[in-house]
Amino acid sequence: MRKEIAALGSKARSKDEEREDKIELYTECLTSRQDPAYQKIERMGRMEIDAKGVLFTQGRCSNHAMRALDDLDVFSTRFTPEQLGPSLTPYGRALLLGEGAAPAPASPFDQVLHGTIDARLPVTLRLEPLRSDGSAATTYFYDRYRQSISVFGKYRDGVLLLEESSDTRLRLTPDGAGLRGEWISGQKKLPLVLAP
8 A cells, every 4th residue: 555655646746636635545544544443443354374374455445435546446465474473372373384283272261162961962062251250151052953052151169050941051160171061951960071
């Protein structure tokens, strides 16, 4: 975008209003996209990861009425692995650069876990991040049926108690990056084991 602004500015000065409008459009766009407030509320476009690095693609700067001025349309910025390296965590370095081993997650929260109920019924569970008040939400499904079941509850004193219905609940304790506990329905209790 800076190249486009410079190229437009270096052309012979004239009363060409279109050229001035383009410079203003791109300057405002560049300024707004560097503003941290914009970055917090706007999606930053599309990200693609490939062997050459990471490619970020942004949408056009212009609104519908100003499209005739916008010669850039969408624009992309590529970061090579060497450029990304200093900004990555050890997990990011392992994942994107193939350096070292990816460390195991430290907790079961904010993960997809796989396991079994009663060592015979395969299930998949998506545990949301733990909220500040200790409340937790998750969905799980039996792998065979793939029908989402929502459960909600609290994490208190090292125990995650999730209610599925008035008589069915999950009582789980963290086990490293996984969970171990029971699926309880009425008087029936079955072991439940989940891991990343």
